[in-house]
Amino acid sequence: MDKGKKVETVEKQENSLPWVEKYRPTTLDEVAGHEGVITTIKKFVEEGKLPHLLFHGPPGTGKTTTIIAVARQIYGKNYRNMILELNASDERGIDVVRDQIKTFASTRQIFSSGFKLVILDEADAMTNAAQNALRRIIEKYSAHTRFCILANYTHKLNPALLSRCTRFRFSPLKEDAIKHRLAHVIEQESVDLSPEAFQSLLHLSSGDMRRALNVLQACYASVDAGEQISEELVYDCVGSPRPADIRTVLQAVLDGSWESALHTFSYIKQSKGLALADMLTAFAVEFQKLDLQNKTRIALLDGLSEIEWRLSSGGNESIQTSATIGVIKQSMELEASS
Numbered sequence: 001m002d003k004g005k006k007v008e009t010v011e012k013q014e015n016s017l018p019w020v021e022k023y024r025p026t027t028l029d030e031v032a033g034h035e036g037v038i039t040t041i042k043k044f045v046e047e048g049k050l051p052h053l054l055f056h057g058p059p060g061t062g063k064t065t066t067i068i069a070v071a072r073q074i075y076g077k078n079y080r081n082m083i084l085e086l087n088a089s090d091e092r093g094i095d096v097v098r099d100q101i102k103t104f105a106s107t108r109q110i111f112s113s114g115f116k117l118v119i120l121d122e123a124d125a126m127t128n129a130a131q132n133a134l135r136r137i138i139e140k141y142s143a144h145t146r147f148c149i150l151a152n153y154t155h156k157l158n159p160a161l162l163s164r165c166t167r168f169r170f171s172p173l174k175e176d177a178i179k180h181r182l183a184h185v186i187e188q189e190s191v192d193l194s195p196e197a198f199q200s201l202l203h204l205s206s207g208d209m210r211r212a213l214n215v216l217q218a219c220y221a222s223v224d225a226g227e228q229i230s231e232e233l234v235y236d237c238v239g240s241p242r243p244a245d246i247r248t249v250l251q252a253v254l255d256g257s258w259e260s261a262l263h264t265f266s267y268i269k270q271s272k273g274l275a276l277a278d279m280l281t282a283f284a285v286e287f288q289k290l291d292l293q294n295k296t297r298i299a300l301l302d303g304l305s306e307i308e309w310r311l312s313s314g315g316n317e318s319i320q321t322s323a324t325i326g327v328i329k330q331s332m333e334l335e336a337s338s
């Protein structure tokens with residue numbers, strides 16, 4: 001293949017990549033946020049003293065990205081040969097995981113005398129017995145292998161396994177960190193996004209960079225060339241109720257009769273295709289902004305949580321919609337009574 005054609009093919013492949021992959025940082029310096037964590041990990045890498053690692057925290061915060069960046073820094077462009085990525089919750093069981101690690105750890109590398117890296121994703125989904133087996137595997141292969149365990153929740157991990165790793169928490173990313181990275185992607189992809197849409201995207205991502213990038217790409221795909229992405233479109237892509245709609249429903253519940261409140265509530269819910277569970281979360285956010293007495297807040301949150309629980313246990317949507325009106329009206333009566 002001539003050089004021109006090769007470049008063209010690579011460009012085409014890059015263009016068809018999801019943005020989360022296209023813009024996945026390749027170096028530790030590019031990882032947004034987590035400054036303290038990254039500084040410590042850099043030190044380990046520079047000193048050549050990488051311990052077994054445990055990265056934990058919510059999805060889309062950079063756990064996988066960071067360990068792959070570490071591998072790139074240690075092993076260079078052939079890093080793929082030196083790492084083994086496994087899903088620890090592999091349904092075929094710990095024996096399959098053990099066999100893969102055994103084969104990987106026992107094949108010597110011609111070009112490198114250092115350790116190899118095993119990345120175990122979703123370790124928190126493993127059974128206790130599998131975690132115990134993993135603990136023994138880590139011990140057995142420690143001489144030439146380092147393990148990096150990735151998990152969302154540490155409370156599901158066995159203490160004996162935890163104690164063998166140096167732990168790093170990947171917290172939800174701060175809005176500033178996401179803002180910076182998104183601005184870079186927006187510029188690279190020439191996305192036209194209104195300032196309100198940008199602000200809503202930051203807010204709705206809740207610290208999850210994967211979510212932010214996926215929503216941005218979905219919005220970009222759904223507008224015509226030259227059209228600006230609006231705040232409404234961002235809310236639609238996320239499937240979250242828009243603050244204006246939530247305020248309309250609240251106003252109707254607070255001001256109107258039961259019938260008119262139910263009518264407005266049901267109309268907005270159906271016409272915008274909203275789930276009651278998402279509306280409950282949005283109500284709670286709106287109420288947070290109001291100056292209410294503590295007892296009113298407690299009554300509201302108690303009532304909304306109860307409805308949320310009923311919904312998740314299979315409660316009927318329309319009965320729970322009316323119940324929501326009841327909770328809000330009753331709480332406001334409580335507020336007015338003193």
Ligand SMILES: Nc1ncnc2c1ncn2[C@@H]1O[C@H](COP(=O)(O)OP(=O)(O)OP(=O)(O)O)[C@@H](O)[C@H]1O
Nearest residue numbers: 020023024031032059060061062063064065209210
């Ligand atoms: N801190 C970050 N800096 C820059 N990009 C990030 C960061 N965190 C996540 N991303 C982006 O989001 C994508 C997903 O991140 P990653 O796979 O590292 O998440 P994770 O924390 O391992 O999530 P999960 O727990 O779901 O496996 C990456 O490809 C990258 O584009």
